Amino acid sequence: MREIKINLKRPYTIYIDSNLDKLFNTMNEYKIKKNDTLFLITDDKVSGLYNDIILKFEKHFNIKKYFFNNGELNKNMTTIQGIYSFLIENNANRDSILIGLGGGVVGDLVGFVAATYMRGIRYINIPTTLLSQVDSSIGGKVGYNYNGIKNIVGSFYNPEFVFISTNFLKTLEKKQFIDGLGEVIKYSLIKDKTLLEYIKENIKGIAEKENDKMLYIIRSCLSIKKYFVEIDYKDTGIRNLLNFGHTTGHAIEITSNGKFTHGESVALGILVAIKMSENILDLSNEIYNDVEEVLKKLGLPIEYKVDNYNLFMYAINHDKKNGKKIRFVLLQDIGKGKIKVEVNNEDILKGIKQSIDKGE
Ligand SMILES: NC(=O)c1ccc[n+]([C@@H]2O[C@H](COP(=O)([O-])OP(=O)(O)OC[C@H]3O[C@@H](n4cnc5c(N)ncnc54)[C@H](O)[C@@H]3O)[C@@H](O)[C@H]2O)c1
Ligand SMILES: [Zn+2]
Structure with missing residues (x-):
């Protein structure tokens, strides 16, 4: 596994590997413990393709799941509201951790929710497309489209860490x-x-x-x-x-x-x-x-x-x-x-x- 450290005011690390084997160990290193409640957010396509990974998460942690419809058209306020409601219904609090599993749409939306829910909570980004692995998972830009204008609402906010597995690329169209x-x-x-x-x-x-x-x-x-x-x-x-x-x-x-x-x-x-x-x-x-x-x-x-x-x-x-x-x-x-x-x-x-x- 390789690591790239992003040196900002609050630094964070991007882990890069050819599989997810070391993900749960890495989470332990970040003091995320067995039975902690995690909020896993992904789209319907990724959840279908990677149900095995979701099951693994469920074995290790207390997982609350939220799936929204995939695609750029859903990178909007309605999806954001859906995620806020899901978090409130499940009593997410300041110590809660979100996990964004998916491409750039998932990463940008989950990052924005993490930046704004209770004025900022932790999130982990697991990018699954090549575009999100080389581009949107680094640099802090999070947000959504509004009134047909791309990324017009957003913020700068960084995850606890990013975990990249090249294995995800195999299923990309x-x-x-x-x-x-x-x-x-x-x-x-x-x-x-x-x-x-x-x-x-x-x-x-x-x-x-x-x-x-x-x-x-x-x-x-x-x-x-x-x-x-x-x-x-x-x-x-x-x-x-x-x-x-x-x-x-x-x-x-x-x-x-x-x-x-x-x-x-x-x-x-x-x-x-x-x-x-x-x-x-x-x-x-x-x-x-x-x-x-x-x-x-x-x-x-x-x-x-x-x-x-x-x-x-x-x-x-x-x-x-x-x-x-x-x-x-x-x-x-x-x-x-x-x-x-x-x-x-x-x-x-x-x-x-x-x-x-x-x-x-
Ligand atoms: N924040 C930034 O700095 C930044 C930089 C570049 C792009 N972006 C944003 O990223 C978005 C585009 O990223 P994207 O192309 O990853 O979008 P995406 O999340 O919509 O993913 C594209 C499609 O691939 C599917 N998918 C995801 N992972 C898969 C996998 N492993 N196998 C098969 N299918 C998979 C998704 O369900 C979706 O249908 C845009 O909204 C763009 O604005 C943000
Ligand atoms: Zn670009």
């Missing part, structure tokens, strides 16, 4: 796995060259979710995110590098009407940002083909036909992470990113037409 790989590629470009080299050399093993490959990748991504989170926890500066590929990515996610997942959209956004980096920051033009090749081999998209450019540019300009001017994260080199590069619509259009929408 292909599209969901590839979704996470989009973020993995993002990480491989913003900090240094090591991760991209590793991915290039191990494409097959990664596509087949081999344990050692996934362990390496998850550790690398978390170390990279840890670096940015520790120096800019509240995301006012350099942590913004983690949004590489996301400005165009969000617009693709919205305008593709569900065809592309978040990670797939980010992959396309990365290609646009690389072209723009060539045009604006003189990024070497060898990188584009390299990255395109990797995306292709991993099953990520490399082409996107923009149907309506007016609508598309409208979507880019309304990306909530931007102020009035359009600001992009671009690259000077692999591992050398630049945040808040002000660009105009022409720069973006040119980048798109040279990369994902060549109009052939």
